[in-house]
Amino acid sequence: MTKKALVSLSGGLDSTTTLAIAKSKNFEPYVITFDYDQKNDIEVEAAKTITNEMNVESHKIFPIRLSEIGGSALTDDIEVPKDQQKNKGIPVTYVAGRNIIFLSLAVSWAEVNDIQDIFIGVNSVDYSGYPDCRPEFIEAFQKAINLGTKSGVSGDEFTLHTPIIDLTKAEIIQTGTELGVDYSQTISCYDPDSRGRACGKCDSCRMRKKGFIKAGIKDPTRYQEGVKYD
């Protein structure tokens, strides 16, 4: 018998791999995607294509107006940096408390759908320096939700699954490829064009590109015309 699991899917490479992993573990995936006024809202369209291709029956698109909070290059009129940002601390693409907000909404959606297993594609290796992607945060948050929800206090405790948290980008791509993920549909770029083609220059594009190279797998990403690599 399959067990239900809620998977948070952005439409990017990491969360799509996480969805494939949940399916491979014989969970029946329920998917939630956040439409948070992100500049790269073509991500949401990518997520819909992915759940269709992967035969996911329940896909909830949840609107949450993070632009009301602001302060990030992903939602505001702040330029997405196109030079290398490594080792410069928490970047301008940080959206204050984004994963905390998304996780809270996911838990709520899981609870009303009687789901205890929640999969999220956070990663603490080849990441952009976001504190809400670290294992110690996930562990503390799981504890909090099990103390603060009807489900948690009734004995149906939540488990936050983070199957790619310790993997390098190359390992994530290898894992997903073995599970049949079509990465051409996924969008990682912080600043794609209106057709969903990647800029090739932002932090996220750079990490993704390197991942494919290290994994020895052909990069199927659709790049904007004229993109060259340093």
Place this chain on the structure above:
Amino acid sequence: MTKKALVSLSGGLDSTTTLAIAKSKNFEPYVITFDYDQKNDIEVEAAKTITNEMNVESHKIFPIRLSEIGGSALTDDIEVPKDQQKNKGIPVTYVAGRNIIFLSLAVSWAEVNDIQDIFIGVNSVDYSGYPDCRPEFIEAFQKAINLGTKSGVSGDEFTLHTPIIDLTKAEIIQTGTELGVDYSQTISCYDPDSRGRACGKCDSCRMRKKGFIKAGIKDPTRYQEGVKYD
């Protein structure tokens, strides 16, 4: 010098008292109110009146569509119970993960406004049985946000202040009255009419009414016509 504090204000008795306490402790209050498609959305109007009366300069109304999640008598077409609900477990007015979601958004708003002190009017004494109002949840959540935010990991840790968590309703009313709170503006009823007048029968009305009686303070609540007490 005053220090900024973010206060979560619903427009009810508890959170309004919490706002008065934050002011009395010499914090400069920033207020956030959640417009969550609650049936009693007259609460939001009450919150606006309260911040005007209390000379609060920054009042953020944050829209969050919890009706998308559903499952509660406060947001859905589920009848608000009008008989006594005490000792019957978690009631139908429970909104899955509501405080977790509100706290996450509050933390995010605090972070972009460079605020570390957050006041919330949760109460674990005369309460409706919501697990996200308990001290052990608040403590675990504070730990999680300090691990998962830029502010927290940079040394500017958040403190969640819950000044009324251990008070009875009567004690809350006494405290607020001493601080000059005008309770006639606050709305506690789960099912008020369009003019903001209380039903006098729901769980929240009953607890409020008893509080005024026990405190020996005249109840200034505006009730619907014909309301009598059992």
